[in-house]
Amino acid sequence: MKPFRVLTIVVLTVFFSVFMVLPLYTVVSQGLDPAIIGEALASPVYQTGLFNAFKIAIVTTCLVFLISLPLAMLYDRFEFPGKTMVNMLMMLPMILPPFVGALGFQQIFGHYGVLNSALQYFSIAPVDWLGGEGRFYAVCLIEALHLYPILYLNLVTALANVDPSLDEAARNLGAGRLRRFLKITLPLIRPGIFAGGSIVLIWSFTELGTPLMLGYNTVTTVQIFNGITELETNPLPYALVVIMLLLSAGLYSFSRLALGSNGSAQMMKGSTGTVTRTLKYYQAWLCSGVFALITFCAVLPHMALTFGAFGLDWYGSVLPKSYTMMHFENALSHEIVIPSIMNSLKYSSLAMLVCIAIGLPAALLIVRWRPKGWQLFDVMIMMPLAVPGIIMAFGYLSMCARNPWLNQIFDPIANPTLLLAAAYAMRRLPYVVRAVAAGLEQTPETLEEAARNLGASSWMTLRRIVVPLIGANLVVGALFAFSFSMLEVSDSLILAQKSAFYPITKAIFELSQILGEGSYIACAFGLWAMAFLACTLLTASILLGKKLGSLFKF
Amino acid sequence: MVKLEIQGISKSYTPGQPVLKPIDLTITPGEFFFLLGPSGCGKSTLLRIIAGFIKPDSGSILFDSHNVTTLPPEKRDAAMVFQNYALWPHMTVFENVAFGLETRDIRGEIKRNRVMTALEMVKLADLAERKPASLSGGQQQRVALARAIAVKPKMLLLDEPLSNLDAKLRDSMRFELWRICKDSGLTAVYVTHDRKEALSMADRIAVIHNGLIEQLGLPEDLYRTPNSRFSAEFLGNANFFPATVKTIEKDSCIIETPFAVLKAVIPAMPVRPGLKCTAMIRPEFLSFTTVSAGENIFEAELHTGAFLGEVSLWNIIANDLFLTLCELRPASRKKGSVVKIAVAPENIVLLPEA
Known part of the structure; x- marks a missing residue:
């Protein structure tokens, strides 16, 4: 085997051993004690936490389905005004981490927020929207409005791959609309449902930021987060992490079992593409209206965040009473803000470099070289999507705590730079590999063979042929790695423990906890983060076009 | 080079x-x-x-x-x-x-x-x-x-x-x-x-x-x-029919086919009297003739034809066996008529029996 391929395999093996296997092993070895797990499961507080986490996952996933499936069907089947812009609009909810969206959400549904102010204007008594069960539904709604694009993009891709003649054949045999949908379309798009649905299910099951920000504390992720401070004396957080890991694996396996067969997808190769129907004038506008309404709801937190960032005295009124740039000035002058931006830039740049340095050879390995056992690497690379962020973050912490030699290099308390960069890189590696692999799969291998045939070495072929041809995919992968790292939540909240090392997300969280001006400064800071991620997604969307959805797949 | x-x-x-x-x-x-x-x-x-x-x-x-x-x-x-x-x-x-x-x-x-x-x-x-x-x-x-x-x-x-x-x-x-x-x-x-x-x-x-x-x-x-039959078929259209070697002469052999006794050149494969084999004639090596009898001339019925411009393809039936004939410079012919067909010995190829 060629030296570069051997080096790739060695680097991948070491990287995954240290930053995936070892943290998981440490957590599992600490927490996989039947007595401790039994104690955790017997505790009514933790029982409620787990039950709530499940409830959030189920309700969020159902909401996501209710939003995404009709939208994807409308997009696939009909022509309507503004259709070309729809996929770009669908990405809007993703430009804000849901926990920052929670800030905006509180401005709308808070006791003295927009909605209650509007009700009072019509002399209707205010409602405690976020009180009692309201807080639970707020968490679900925020997460659903953030996550539905993932399922939507997968469904649109899956529907586009269904040969229209399959539906026509059923119609030709007398099947009605509902029957065709249930018997033909739904089974054929099952892989797409699984790909998107399982991400949403596990993401919402293990989401930390949103419940934390909304103060919904009786949920396992927040309980783990709160348990970190007493890690040395209390083994229960370990047990909770193991329980969460096992349940996540169970949820993933269950959804794979129920939806994951890709037999139908195999049969659909060579399909002729979707045939869209032209609707009557009012029906077409109705379609556009549905998309506009959902997008409006999804960007409501973003709008509220924007008003919060610019608003002055936004309390008990529908809109702020006046506008100011003061919050941005205050944000910039706050002692943790500038360092946090610099920290995030540092961590994310490092993570991006690691992602590209590892992601490109990894994609070549699984798409082109395919040595014996390449499937193992393929699974490993996709693992970070299936293993919840909070579990990984917790794993890194305990890995350093239990291995002094690792603690010397990655000590999260002394300086978490390397650990955060590696953790960010690990979390974003699947996106980079997916993006690069998609580029390689779309590039005929004969283009590389032609170069080799004319005397080019492997390195020259990579430099002169492969990299220029998949340049857009590499840029998109790098952009994703960088920008999602900038707004990474779980690792940032858990691993950055000293204010000098806070990244942006932890700084936003800390600012939001400050009474008085704190939430406005956090809004201003969040707005900056939102604009940053918007630019990234816009660039990626332009570079990748319709293939953007392929990044959000298992 | x-x-x-x-x-x-x-x-x-x-x-x-x-x-x-x-x-x-x-x-x-x-x-x-x-x-x-x-x-x-x-x-x-x-x-x-x-x-x-x-x-x-x-x-x-x-x-x-x-x-x-x-x-x-x-x-x-x-x-x-x-x-x-x-x-x-x-x-x-x-x-x-x-x-x-x-x-x-x-x-x-x-x-x-x-x-x-x-x-x-x-x-x-x-x-x-x-x-x-x-x-x-x-x-x-x-x-x-x-x-x-x-x-x-x-x-x-x-x-x-x-x-x-x-x-x-x-x-x-x-x-x-x-x-x-x-x-x-x-x-x-x-x-x-x-x-x-x-x-x-x-x-x-x-x-x-x-x-x-x-x-x-x-x-x-x-x-x-x-x-072989594969090579013959892959390289062009061909008529195949069973044949039995009757006698062998100096550079030719006489074969018996379902529609006539024909003279063919000695093939590359070894032959002996009584050998059953497959004979092959390309459609363009069959031709209409006005000679009523002679060596390698046989009778057939004109079944169907396809006019392709510079050539016509004819399906002919010789003693219940369908053959295809490719006629250069096509003449006007009446379907169902009885015609005489000629083939040169060097254009009959003997192949191993399929």
Whole structure:
């Protein structure tokens, strides 16, 4: 085997051993004690936490389905005004981490927020929207409005791959609309449902930021987060992490079992593409209206965040009473803000470099070289999507705590730079590999063979042929790695423990906890983060076009 | 110009299902050699083994008696023209053609001259600054050829280079491709499933079937005297019918067929009186005759016909056996009429019984 391929395999093996296997092993070895797990499961507080986490996952996933499936069907089947812009609009909810969206959400549904102010204007008594069960539904709604694009993009891709003649054949045999949908379309798009649905299910099951920000504390992720401070004396957080890991694996396996067969997808190769129907004038506008309404709801937190960032005295009124740039000035002058931006830039740049340095050879390995056992690497690379962020973050912490030699290099308390960069890189590696692999799969291998045939070495072929041809995919992968790292939540909240090392997300969280001006400064800071991620997604969307959805797949 | 020797090359992708059974073949310097066969017969695998993209399970590839079997593709100097042309879309025509020269450290004016010479050879010098996407299929094919010949390789490998072109362009490109290869004086190995391409351009053809060379020879010999039913059918339309050898003369034999006793030349395979075999006559070697009786003349009924312009294809029935006859300069004939048919002994080929 060629030296570069051997080096790739060695680097991948070491990287995954240290930053995936070892943290998981440490957590599992600490927490996989039947007595401790039994104690955790017997505790009514933790029982409620787990039950709530499940409830959030189920309700969020159902909401996501209710939003995404009709939208994807409308997009696939009909022509309507503004259709070309729809996929770009669908990405809007993703430009804000849901926990920052929670800030905006509180401005709308808070006791003295927009909605209650509007009700009072019509002399209707205010409602405690976020009180009692309201807080639970707020968490679900925020997460659903953030996550539905993932399922939507997968469904649109899956529907586009269904040969229209399959539906026509059923119609030709007398099947009605509902029957065709249930018997033909739904089974054929099952892989797409699984790909998107399982991400949403596990993401919402293990989401930390949103419940934390909304103060919904009786949920396992927040309980783990709160348990970190007493890690040395209390083994229960370990047990909770193991329980969460096992349940996540169970949820993933269950959804794979129920939806994951890709037999139908195999049969659909060579399909002729979707045939869209032209609707009557009012029906077409109705379609556009549905998309506009959902997008409006999804960007409501973003709008509220924007008003919060610019608003002055936004309390008990529908809109702020006046506008100011003061919050941005205050944000910039706050002692943790500038360092946090610099920290995030540092961590994310490092993570991006690691992602590209590892992601490109990894994609070549699984798409082109395919040595014996390449499937193992393929699974490993996709693992970070299936293993919840909070579990990984917790794993890194305990890995350093239990291995002094690792603690010397990655000590999260002394300086978490390397650990955060590696953790960010690990979390974003699947996106980079997916993006690069998609580029390689779309590039005929004969283009590389032609170069080799004319005397080019492997390195020259990579430099002169492969990299220029998949340049857009590499840029998109790098952009994703960088920008999602900038707004990474779980690792940032858990691993950055000293204010000098806070990244942006932890700084936003800390600012939001400050009474008085704190939430406005956090809004201003969040707005900056939102604009940053918007630019990234816009660039990626332009570079990748319709293939953007392929990044959000298992 | 190099001599190519293929010695005992075999390849299996799945155990027990060989794509290539041990193959031996020698291609002489400057020869325009064709590997002809249906899809999946192993011809492209053999070409890619020669290029170095696939490692054979056994055997050796020799360029001028130098064993290159373990050499990677970039060290073999056997330039390939790919079926999909494999032009790099991010480079101009000039850059595509110059790439191979740059890998050989040929730069500056010499590189420029070599590129332009190659492009002039394929009549595309004017399009040097264009990107491949703005060229027609035929132009792309010629750029791919220019890219391959610009490096002055030891050998040219062509993998169905005309298969992506429409029929008319394919016809016109055949001669051009042949001319360029011959002008360059290269040893060329050309893979195709198109018999017309092979028959019209090849110096020699190897017919590949199920991973083995079914027949090797000059195009005309292969067409006129195939050694198997597969070769006969693959190289053109043919009438097959059972025959029994009755007597053997000095350079001919008498055979009994369902519709007549015919005289045929002695075939390459061993024959003896009483041997049951399959006889083959190409439709164009059957002809209408006004002579009522004589050697190799038999009676048949005109069943159906298809007028194709320069020729007509007739289905005739001779003693319940359907035969096809191809008539040059077609005459007006009445379906259902009884006609006399003639065939020359040298145009009857005896093949092993199917």
